Amino acid sequence: MASKSATDNLDFSGLFRELASGVPGVLFCYEISADASTHRIPFISSRVRDLFGVSPDELLRDASELFNIIHPDDHDAVGSSIQQSFQDLAPWQQQARLRLRSGEYRWFEGHSVPRREPGGSTLWFGQFTDIQAHKDLEFGLRKSEAEAEYQLSFQQLMTSLSSDFINSTIGDIDDKVQTFLARIGEFFGVDRVYVYRFSEDLARMTNTHEWCREGVPELKGSQQQVDITGFHWWQAQTKSVLKQNRVVFIEDVSKLPKEAVAERELLEEQGVAAMFCVPILIRGVVEGFFGMDSLTVRSWRKDQSDLLILAANLLSEALERHRLEQELLNQSIRDPLTGIHNRRYLQPRVEEMMSRFQRTGEGFALAMLDIDHFKRVNDTLGHQAGDRVLQEFGRLLQEQFRGTDVAARYGGEEFVVALASASHESARQALLRILERVRAMNVEFKGRTVPVTVSAGLVHVVDLRPGKLSTDAMVTEADRRLYKAKRSGRDCLVDASGKSRL
Structure with a gap:
């Protein structure tokens, strides 16, 4: 009589489950009934419980619990890809974010091969694995590419606007400033961009140029010779800006401090939710400011202030050059004694x-x-x-x-x-x-x-x-x-x- 091998008494079903639990991914068998009215998972690695808190026994009766952990934004894509594989019996592959037991989402990729059963049902045999590290690398590369493209676009914008100002004449400086505001507003996706000039005693400010997105009300007409002597918080911010070479950034107007009640009331009356302001320096003197408004609270780039300082510097240089040209012109066409x-x-x-x-x-x-x-x-x-x-x-x-x-x-x-x-x-x-x-x-x-x-x-x-x-x-x-x-x-x-x- 032949002797038995050491494996003759092994439980191969149990052995497979042990092997499946050692695989980095999650092995599964997914089934859709012949009439596509029900779906279940006859087998899935026990790791599904550890990763997602989903019971394999529950999935044996109904696969819905597993589909419930798919990120809402990815749910339709997963369903469509399974439907296509069901019709064509083509291998299935799909990426989606799944919700872990901790509540966070991670990217997984699934692969499986379908098979039509004699009774008409369809089985898929495959696995899904964690690809978050690959996604992080992919997103990082995309972000780097997008950032490089953004910076290049900004540099090209500054070059173009600089060329516009250089080629401007004394008579068309207002049109050039208006173009500058429009292109800045469109680039940053804001609702209003403007220039204010201060009176010599810094007691009043006047809106000299303004661009508004379509549908956004203009403020220029009501912002002439505005008395700012009561805006103490604003004036303190402006002085601080000059000392530290930064911008005035109000991320959320509704959260302005108590001492800025006058400023908050004015901005809320204008519908402003967030704003940036950068001083305009001409010959080292603050002559006004360049700013932009958002009518909704939004997130901003970390380097938004730096980019706006560059834009404001370009505008300041253009206005200073215009003033110098105007003075030179006046010297040539005006009598120095009488001024006429x-x-x-x-x-x-x-x-x-x-x-x-x-x-x-x-x-x-x-x-x-x-x-x-x-x-x-x-x-x-x-x-x-x-x-x-x-x-x-x-x-x-x-x-x-x-x-x-x-x-x-x-x-x-x-x-x-x-x-x-x-x-x-x-x-x-x-x-x-x-x-x-x-x-x-x-x-x-x-x-x-x-x-x-x-x-x-x-x-x-x-x-x-x-x-x-x-x-x-x-x-x-x-x-x-x-x-x-x-x-x-x-x-x-x-x-x-x-x-x-x-």
């Missing part, structure tokens, strides 16, 4: 008026004014007194005329005023008012009152013959009439109708 425009600026503006008259018939007038007995002031009181008279007269011209008009110092004590969109009579009345205001000017110099009057020659564009229309012709005729006013006793106006004096 000079002949260089006057010529093209009058030519524009002339061109508009020839196209549309819109009338305009030009007057030449000369301060009476100016040499006598210089000779008796000195050139400083003469300069004071010129400055006061220049200031008066700036105050009395409209923004569309042009007042310029022509040379010495002679000034020219070009009145846009003016009839002959309206121009005449405007000049007579100037003569009256000058008589009441009474310039004070070293305790003495210097009486001042002016003579003026006025010409309207219709006074010239059609074939003689030119800027030079108007200036020549105005000068001729000014000379006539001087000869007529000074302190008067001469135009086409003759001498006038109020």
